[in-house]
Amino acid sequence: MPILEFSLKANEIILLWDSESYILKHGLNVIQQQSVLSGIWSEYAIENMIYQIEELLESEPALRQVQGQAVTSDPMMTLLSQLFFQNSSAIDRVQLEHAFNDFVDHLNHYLHQVEQGQQQVFVYFVMIREMMHHLKIQEILIKSLLL
Secondary structure (H helix, E strand, C coil), X not given: CCCEEEEECCCCEEEEEXXXXXXXXXXXXXXXXXXXXXXXXXXXXHHHHHHHHHHHHHCCHHHHHCCEEEEECCHHHHHHHHHHCCCCCEEEHHHHHHHHHHXXXXXXXXXXXXXXXXXHHHHHHHHHHHHHHHCCEEEEEEHHHHC
């Protein structure tokens, strides 16, 4: 089974799977700008992100075949692991869903755990969650933490 490699960047999302490269039209900046209106994080902003990300992922039909493991070396994934997963180098669906629910329930707490300029990590988190759901990813490995 091929492993999905991904990089979620400010201006583009790159997915490599089964010897094919997919570059999605929007990056994290666009998702954040269209969801976090006036810089205000809320459950509504998160719901809006989820909707946008679902649309983005569904725009590439070939990705419906993805399943299994994913791997990334994104620095933002390392920060996410520090914030929610005790620096774990592997995150499974159950861990991710538990952490995501905790994030939503304690949004203000987590917003104060990072600097204003690092809040895009939460857009990254929503993207990762939706990737796990829509692309049937069971586990994400973080290359930078595996070394």
